[in-house]
Amino acid sequence: MSSSRRITLKELAQHLGVSTASVSNAFNRPDQLSHDLRERILAEARRLGYRGPDAKARSLRTGRSQIVAVLLAESLTYSLNDAVASELLSGIAEVLDAHGHTLLLLSGRQANDRMPGSASIADGFIVYGLMPSPSLLDDLPSQHPQVAVDFDISGQASVHVDNEPAAHAIACHALRTPPHRAGIINLRLTEQACNGRIGPGQTLLSASRTITRARLDGFYRAFDEHGLDAAAVPMWNVEENTHEVCTPVIEGILDLPDEERPDLLLCMSDRIALTVLTLAERRGLRIPEDLRITGFDGIAEGQYRSPRLTTVRQDSVEKGRIAARMVLGLEPATPRLLTTELLIGETCP
Amino acid sequence: MSSSRRITLKELAQHLGVSTASVSNAFNRPDQLSHDLRERILAEARRLGYRGPDAKARSLRTGRSQIVAVLLAESLTYSLNDAVASELLSGIAEVLDAHGHTLLLLSGRQANDRMPGSASIADGFIVYGLMPSPSLLDDLPSQHPQVAVDFDISGQASVHVDNEPAAHAIACHALRTPPHRAGIINLRLTEQACNGRIGPGQTLLSASRTITRARLDGFYRAFDEHGLDAAAVPMWNVEENTHEVCTPVIEGILDLPDEERPDLLLCMSDRIALTVLTLAERRGLRIPEDLRITGFDGIAEGQYRSPRLTTVRQDSVEKGRIAARMVLGLEPATPRLLTTELLIGETCP
């Protein structure tokens, strides 16, 4: 019954005494053969346990695999546990699913520095974030569509979020109530890796190297407009958007003597803001009386809790949907810029 | 320079005046040809923009694709936003990455009821959770390894968590302080879909149909051992492990008059427990004085917050690692049962 090797289309054709073309058509183009023959073929296929054309052979012959690869700048382990990346993937998966495609996950931080060979199996690529090594993109088969998310690949389609105005908006909201001492916690903003206070000597990355630079520009514009000296606002930096990495930096901030501790912290991500919130609560600080906190991203974790995080929401799911539609050719592959929405929670009313 | 079509291995061989075998060996088996020839081939490949053997053709010929598929019982959209599933994927990705494999995401809840044809491209399958339609598993190429996670496929390897003892342990912890009124919030436990109170008429699913049944058995054993009448404990049920679905059910519980509202809620998942926590806090209930809450899973969101959730941790990342190692043949493909760890937080000290 179940032989060790799977039966092939050719063998099935021989069993039936028909050509391989007819069997192929029975599965792919029902209008190309008579109803009776088709039924006969499908019945025999079921009987012999033939599960349909082999994907490897089919993809070689047709040149298409029905697979779209998502190439993530961060490691898969990190990305899968990051709410923003998960939402993006979720939006991508939704559209791919609806159009009979599947999702292959690739990371720019593999064990070795090269793209795995299996990458070239995909029909198209969605690239999320700036790769650690730009040469990785050279390995992608150039004749397949590529869509960049949250950064740019020259000459390719892209989906972006309007970071500067979003950051400006939330900072304006926060600065309506003048803080005694504001502070900013950045994410991967410095040229040299830095987990802690950003000193005057450190150079910052440009907006083409990190999206948080655009957010900082928005913050600065808001400070300026409120007559505050942005350059005097203390800044910290974290290299990774995780509890583990953020915790020591934030503890350093919260453990400052009362007269130095900020009473307003603008954070570059919800993950950072939530970590601030947790650690502040554990120290018995009153939120928002003793400390006001803002985030960025609008992840679910910040909203389905009490107090709710004040933040600005980017629709990462929609970002994924658009990228997926572009890569499938369902939508013109042009640069798209998404807007954001201010969410006023209880951490900074 | 860059023609529209990619150059093939055969064309590269012709350019160089060598056989295709040598070019193939240059990329795959460096010991099979002289150093000089190999360098000459690689140099010419670079010059002509040849990016290495095509994955489609290679996988057809070798029979292996270096791709492992993860088949998820839930939709991808749900799974990617579920912390437990994400941790599992994360563990899988970690091992696959380290061994040069990539990850293909498939869902048992596709648009149509059949497995996408591209599934047969994978070298092996990790199946997570009970499929909505069991026939989906028949579509999987049977000669490739399959590993079941959190359920069983007859005759296949599996990775399980020891649910009953885990649930027993946390219930025992909670019952050390006798509650006035305990309650249990279940997850997809009833035969008929039900979001709300479980009445006496409803039949429960067996442990082979849902993992939460084993957890309930553990709870019941603990009640028995503490001389409490488990059958008298009110139970609720939710059909999906999300804020949206849980919220109305939990509001119904918390809005009960004081003398009926439970002061101990045992929840089948951390997601449920965290939703209880949020809604209780918004109502001004004191945790744990007015209401003690326990979860199940040990997701990060429950621990990196204040108050910390009392729960029992299953190591989903490790579960993923083991499944991946089994599917790659790095570990014997035998049934594995993982133990859990009681985490005592502030929601039920």
Next chain:
DNA sequence: GGTCGCCTCTGAATCGATTTAGTTAGGGGC
């Protein structure tokens, strides 16, 4: 000097499908 073995390299079969061009049979129109 002959033989053996090793190192390089090549020719050709093969993986399992899809698809083009073409053949056959049958029916309708005149």
Next chain:
DNA sequence: GCCCCTAACTAAATCGATTCAGAGGCGACC
């Protein structure tokens, strides 16, 4: 009865690689 058209089916080329069996050359050993 003839011609043309369509429907149904087939033969064979092809997609782009891998790999087995074998050929040729060279040095070493007896």
